[in-house]
Amino acid sequence: MAKKKNRQTGFGIAADSRAEVDEAAYFARKCGLTRDEALQMIREALRLPVVKPNKDGKRNH
Numbered sequence: 001m002a003k004k005k006n007r008q009t010g011f012g013i014a015a016d017s018r019a020e021v022d023e024a025a026y027f028a029r030k031c032g033l034t035r036d037e038a039l040q041m042i043r044e045a046l047r048l049p050v051v052k053p054n055k056d057g058k059r060n061h
Contacts, residue, residue: 024039031038 020039020042021035024035024042027033027042028035028038033041
């Protein structure tokens with residue numbers, strides 16, 4: 001018997017959760033995108049902005 005290859009996810013980008021994959025698949029169908037593009041867009045939208053400190057090292061609130 002031949003060895004089975006390791007299974008890859010259905011995406012070029014590894015997914016963190018099943019819910020994220022399902023949401024990306026729905027968004028891709030709805031907007032006419034590939035699943036990879038939809039997953040990348042979702043992750044970019046969820047990315048938190050980087051807070052840069054001021055000259056004195058304190059953050060503005």
